[in-house]
Amino acid sequence: MGNTRAEAAYLRALAAFKTPTLDLLHGRYAPFVVAVLSVVFTPDRPTVAVSDAHAEVAEILDELRAAGYEGDDRPLPTGTAREICRYWVRVGWLAPQIDGDTEVYRLTAHAVGALEITGRTGGGRTRVSxxxxxxxxxxxxxxxxxxETDPARRLARLIEERDALDAEIVRLEHGDQPPVDxxxxxxxxxxxxxxxxxxxxxxxxxxxxxxxxxxxxxxxxxxxxxxxxxxxxxxxxxxxxxxxxxxxxxxxxxxxxxxxxxxxxxxxxxxxxxxxxxxxxxxxxxxxxxxxxxxxxxxxxxxxxxxxxxxxxxxxxxxxxxxxxPIRDRQVDDLLRDVMSGLQAWTQGAARDAPVEPVRDLPAADIGHLRQSVSDIRPPGAPAPLTDADDEAEFMDADTRAWGGPRYAELEAYVLGLGERFDLGAAFEGAGDDTRRPVDLLGLLEIAHRNGMSEGDDVSVVEALRPDGTTRRFAFGSVTARTAKESDDE
Incomplete structure (x- = not known):
């Protein structure tokens, strides 16, 4: 025989009052719990570090006790702030979690629901408006x-909504907008x-x-x-x-x-x-x-x-x-069960003040014989030296060396034929296509700096040629350089 309506309603009420939400509101210290949780946790602060929460709860306790809020009609919990917060974790009002490297508290859904109930109850009137x-x-x-599954009815509803919107638009276009109270x-x-x-x-x-x-x-x-x-x-x-x-x-x-x-x-x-x-x-x-x-x-x-x-x-x-x-997990589970059963057996027969001998070291593995190898670990010989011969280089599609760094040897030979002094911009413009890349401009500037150079107030503009035929223009302060490095006694 099924439950009556009254019995079913009573069972639902019993289940509801067993939830942490109503348990929080029904407890002896409910006003204190609600007040503390609403102060410590805010919409902009949903999580609080455990150490900070303990300090703030302790401060609130001290303030309320100093103000005289303690007694049978306005009770406050006993114990330290840490004990109070740990109790709230056990009953399901706070949830600890790890945020980065810090352990934090956050409100559970039951605690948030309880705060909402008290907020609605004490937050003013609720009107059937x-x-x-x-x-x-x-x-x-x-x-x-x-x-609705009938397309005709859905269409009629949409047409009705559109007509209402059109009428509202017409009223606003004619300036007919009654003030809202x-x-x-x-x-x-x-x-x-x-x-x-x-x-x-x-x-x-x-x-x-x-x-x-x-x-x-x-x-x-x-x-x-x-x-x-x-x-x-x-x-x-x-x-x-x-x-x-x-x-x-x-x-x-x-x-x-x-x-x-x-x-x-x-x-x-x-x-x-x-x-x-x-x-x-x-x-x-x-x-x-x-x-x-x-x-x-x-x-x-x-x-x-x-x-x-x-x-x-x-x-x-x-x-x-x-x-x-699976095998390792079962081994770990079996080991944990053995430890728990051993601990339970020991606590039943041991006195409360019986000393516990700690495990000072773990047993060593019994290795009977290690594999041995008589092979020589040294390599059979040194690798062949690298060669600088250009004619031995092989490339899959194209010679990629053209995209490398400055060609210092060609640039230095080119600079020696420019006279005692030369303008860097003019010298670069007069160089061959192979040594007129953007990196060669940097190489030429490095050679000028090494041999001795002076900067002018004018601006030099040069056009560099990439290996793929594209060009790029560069502008820099004019530079006059020496062909060879100045001697120390000059």
């Missing part, structure tokens, strides 16, 4: 339109705040579902005894499509098509900045205006959190698959 009802009706209308705009803003408060928990829930899937995949992989090739194909596929592996991930992938574009986030941020500066925004308190202005940032951080979890899960799954060794 025109904006909220219209949002519901529009959502139902969109759902009905998407589920500030109270109406305030209702719209409050509805936006109401909707946005659910986003952080949704994003965190998606990230946690991906991490849970990652843990399940790794656990399944360690228990998998199939051939390695088959395991590789399946689990690499799951790692590459990790976003499609959970219902939350698939839903987020659909939403990402709307909010994943950076331009869309920028447009949202600009629109929110503009709304905060409008006159109706002055009817909101400062906290509501800040919350409205931060919606774009909250969406951006939520998307980043989910994508980071996706990348980390893909990396972990891929790394586990690449190092998958």
């Amino acid at each position: 025109n904006s909220r009802v219209r949002t519901l009706l529009e959502a139902v209308e969109r759902l009905a339109g998407s589920a 500030d109270e109406e705009l305030l209702e719209e803003a409050e509805n936006i705040l109401h909707l946005s408060r659910e986003l952080p928990a949704d994003f965190t829930r998606v990230a946690e579902s991906i991490k849970a899937m990652q843990r399940d995949v790794v656990a399944d992989l360690r228990r998998d005894v199939r051939p390695t090739g088959e395991v590789l194909r399946e689990y690499l596929e799951r790692g590459q499509h990790v976003m499609q592996s959970t219902p939350e991930g698939r839903a987020f992938a659909g939403a990402l098509r709307l909010i994943g574009d950076p331009e869309r986030i920028d447009d949202l941020t600009e629109q929110l900045h503009s709304l905060v500066s409008r006159p109706f925004a002055q009817l909101m308190d400062a906290q509501q205006r800040d919350e409205l202005d931060a919606i774009g940032r909250r969406v951006e951080l939520g998307v980043q959190e989910v994508l980071t979890a996706q990348r980390r899960a893909s990396h972990v799954i891929t790394g586990q698959v690449r190092t998958h060794d």
Whole structure:
């Protein structure tokens, strides 16, 4: 016989109150927990270093105790800040993780949901407004339109929407724009705040579902005894499509098509900045205006959190698959089970203050005989020396030496025939095609600097010729150089 409606409702309520979300709100120190988590973790600070979190929780405790907030009606937890935070980790309100080289805390989806509930409860009135009802009706209308299978009805709906837009355009073209009441705009803003408060928990829930899937995949992989090739194909596929592996991930992938574009986030941020500066925004308190202005940032951080979890899960799954060794994994599992069973047997019979003898060294491997080789490790002879003969060089397509560095020998022989002094630009222009490459200009300048040169105020312009026939023009300060290096006693 099935459960009655009352029994089913009661069972659902029992399950709900066993979740960390309602457990946090129902606990004795719930006001303190909510206050601390909302102060330490903000939309712009989703993760906090463990050491910083311990220090801040301790500071908050000291401030509240100094202000007299301690007693039966306003209780504060006992113990150190570290013990308090570790307890929050055990009950599922905080999640530790490694960010780079630092261990950090982040709020779990249960903690974010609890903060949202308290924020909505203490954040002002919740009204059955025109904006909220219209949002519901529009959502139902969109759902009905998407589920409609009759093309004629869908076409009629689209024509009706187009006629309404055309009528609105005509009214605006004729200047018929009735003013919008500030109270109406305030209702719209409050509805936006109401909707946005659910986003952080949704994003965190998606990230946690991906991490849970990652843990399940790794656990399944360690228990998998199939051939390695088959395991590789399946689990690499799951790692590459990790976003499609959970219902939350698939839903987020659909939403990402709307909010994943950076331009869309920028447009949202600009629109929110503009709304905060409008006159109706002055009817909101400062906290509501800040919350409205931060919606774009909250969406951006939520998307980043989910994508980071996706990348980390893909990396972990891929790394586990690449190092998958069923025999070794079973050996490690057997060893760990032996250690745990040995520890359990020892704790049952040993006294609480019994000393534990540490393992000071590991047993050495028993190697009976090493392979020996009598071959000479020295090479049979030295390699043949390199040759400088140009006629022995072989090239596949073309002589690539033309693209090498400056031809110093040809340049120095050319400079000796230019007289006692020469202009560098004129000398380069008069050189042969083989020594008029861009690198040869640098080589000629190096020779001039070595022999002694002086710079003038004029500008020399030369045209270099590449080996492929293309040219390039260079401009530089005029240089007059000597043909040979000046002697020290000259």
